[in-house]
Amino acid sequence: MKTLCWIRRDLRLHDHAALSHALAAGETTMVFVFDTHILDKLKNKSDKRVTFIMQSLQEIEKKLQAKGSSLIIRYGKPEEEIPKLCEELKIEKVFANRDYEPYAKKRDALIAKKVTFETFKDSVFFEKHEVVTGSGTVYKVFTPYKNKWLEHFEKNDKTVSNYECPLKNLRKFENKHNVLDFDWYINIGFVEDKPLLHGGTNEALKRLKKFDDVISEYTEARNFPAIEGTSNLSVYIRFGNLSVRDMIRAAVSKHSDGASTWLSEIIWRDFYHMILDTHPYVEKESFKRNYDEIKWLGKEEDFQAWCEGRTGFPIVDAAMRCLNETGMMHNRLRMIVASFLCKILLIDWRKGERYFAEHLLDYDLAANNGGWQWSSSSGCDAQPYFRIFNPYTQSEKFDSEGVFIRQWVPELAHASKKEVHRPEKAPIVSYEKNRARCLVMYAAVIPKDK
Numbered sequence: 408m409k410t411l412c413w414i415r416r417d418l419r420l421h422d423h424a425a426l427s428h429a430l431a432a433g434e435t436t437m438v439f440v441f442d443t444h445i446l447d448k449l450k451n452k453s454d455k456r457v458t459f460i461m462q463s464l465q466e467i468e469k470k471l472q473a474k475g476s477s478l479i480i481r482y483g484k485p486e487e488e489i490p491k492l493c494e495e496l497k498i499e500k501v502f503a504n505r506d507y508e509p510y511a512k513k514r515d516a517l518i519a520k521k522v523t524f525e526t527f528k529d530s531v532f533f534e535k536h537e538v539v540t541g542s543g544t545v546y547k548v549f550t551p552y553k554n555k556w557l558e559h560f561e562k563n564d565k566t567v568s569n570y571e572c573p574l575k576n577l578r579k580f581e582n583k584h585n586v587l588d589f590d591w592y593i594n595i596g597f598v599e600d601k602p603l604l605h606g607g608t609n610e611a612l613k614r615l616k617k618f619d620d621v622i623s624e625y626t627e628a629r630n631f632p633a634i635e636g637t638s639n640l641s642v643y644i645r646f647g648n649l650s651v652r653d654m655i656r657a658a659v660s661k662h663s664d665g666a667s668t669w670l671s672e673i674i675w676r677d678f679y680h681m682i683l684d685t686h687p688y689v690e691k692e693s694f695k696r697n698y699d700e701i702k703w704l705g706k707e708e709d710f711q712a713w714c715e716g717r718t719g720f721p722i723v724d725a726a727m728r729c730l731n732e733t734g735m736m737h738n739r740l741r742m743i744v745a746s747f748l749c750k751i752l753l754i755d756w757r758k759g760e761r762y763f764a765e766h767l768l769d770y771d772l773a774a775n776n777g778g779w780q781w782s783s784s785s786g787c788d789a790q791p792y793f794r795i796f797n798p799y800t801q802s803e804k805f806d807s808e809g810v811f812i813r814q815w816v817p818e819l820a821h822a823s824k825k826e827v828h829r830p831e832k833a834p835i836v837s838y839e840k841n842r843a844r845c846l847v848m849y850a851a852v853i854p855k856d857k
Contacts (some may be wrong), residue, residue, distance in 0.1 A: 408433030408495065409578075413489060415511075417529055417647035418463040419608045420572055425525035427570035429502035436496060436578045437471065438479040439464055444510065453600035455734045455768055457592075460605030463648055464586045474574045474768055477582035482595050485514055490521040498522070500727070502527035504647075505569050507684040532651050532673070533559065535681045544586025545685050546678070547787040553674050567652045567659070586663050600790070602768055604642055611643035612653075619657055620708050626663035630734040632726075633810035638669070642769035644676075646824035651676075679777035682787055689776055691757070693785035700852045704844060705754035712835050713748055714762055716815075721827060721840045723747050724800035725815035734768035739805055745782035746796035750845045752836055756783035784849070790847040795842055802828045 412429040413439060420426065426508050429435045449457070450766075471493040491502060505514070505526045518524055528534050535545055538555050546552035583589065592599055604610070620640040621628070628636025643649045651673065658670040683689060693699045712718050716727035726740035736744075748759045760779040764770050780786025784794075806812055809827030813820045819827050 410497045422650040424529040425502040425504045441482040446541040455602040459606035465608035475579040476577035486517040509687040547790045611648040621666040623663035626668040679773040683773040698785035720798045721812045728815045749783040
């Protein structure tokens with residue numbers, strides 16, 4: 408059988424469900440499509456994510472060429488490009504890993520009408536139908552979901568399968584339009600802009616090994632943006648340079664609070680993908696529908712100040728400037744700036760979510776949406792609306808010496824320990840006054856909660 412393995416958000420050659428099944432079924436050709444439905448929406452033509460993807464594809468190409476094969480690249484609409492390629496190569500079956508985003512599900516349904524198409528679970532460990540309540544419904548609260556997730560995991564004796572991918576079964580051919588010899592940046596209308604983190608599995612595995620040495624400290628260290636307390640692996644799991652099983656194997660190989668906390672973060676990821684898969688409306692609407700009735704009181708000029716990191720709240724400004732320059736933001740800071748936008752600047756969470764979608768190197772719809780709805784209290788298992796992050800106390804607690812702030816807000820480089828958190832210059836809004844306004848704003852829709 409002639410098979411086609413279509414890689415999307417799984418840019419690796421190991422522990423890959425679709426590739427493993429394709430190789431087992433017959434002679435396999437691999438393809439990646441630069442999707443115009445997605446690329447055409449990117450205003451910034453030097454988007455670092457495109458370079459990260461290109462770096463990942465180039466690494467794959469080197470490995471394929473060593474086996475006498477190559478990665479076919481296409482640019483266009485997948486629903487046209489995949490069937491066209493199948494016809495050209497006389498492909499009998501297309502293999503791909505499942506994607507749970509609304510657009511991806513519609514895209515795959517279209518393609519399945521044109522070619523023989525089989526998809527596999529790969530980017531999550533458990534799918535929606537595998538972790539359910541006693542009555543067979545999906546969970547809407549994380550803690551019981553996590554408990555059931557762990558129960559299933561323990562029941563399987565913590566078995567984390569590893570999909571073998573024997574590359575000797577790849578189709579042998581030469582490809583003059585491969586990503587090493589052909590300038591695909593020009594072809595797709597983008598320019599190279601190297602991100603801080605280099606794309607590809609080699610770098611991902613190095614970082615995973617490095618994190619393995621300090622994972623025991625993760626529970627506490629992950630809260631402090633000025634230190635290397637996180638794994639910095641989110642972008643590698645987002646684009647599939649690592650498999651979710653790689654991450655879980657690393658977590659369960661250690662017996663520490665830090666490893667348990669990291670495993671919990673992986674379970675959060677499964678949870679948010681399940682929510683998006685089962686409640687696709689959350690892409691544009693609040694999970695708690697009545698929260699869409701909130702009358703947001705914020706001003707456009709305050710939103711622009713938030714985007715540019717000039718609100719006058721040092722920890723917020725430092726976080727946003729870091730994001731704008733690097734495409735990266737520490738998880739603790741994501742919670743701080745999201746809560747600040749919704750509950751102090753009184754601006755719709757969707758505006759912040761869209762801004763993150765445009766700038767985050769590790770942008771993932773399910774995780775980004777879940778995080779924003781958690782922060783705005785509009786999501787499933789969200790923090791109560793009256794719980795509002797105080798940017799001053801968060802700053803003093805998690806960047807006590809102002810190391811992170813001084814790095815990204817140079818005008819405070821020589822400020823005193825106190826002033827670096829609370830400068831004398833007045834911010835764009837009063838935290839106390841707007842906090843009170845927020846409570847009134849939210850309370851107006853709370854009685855409609857069930």
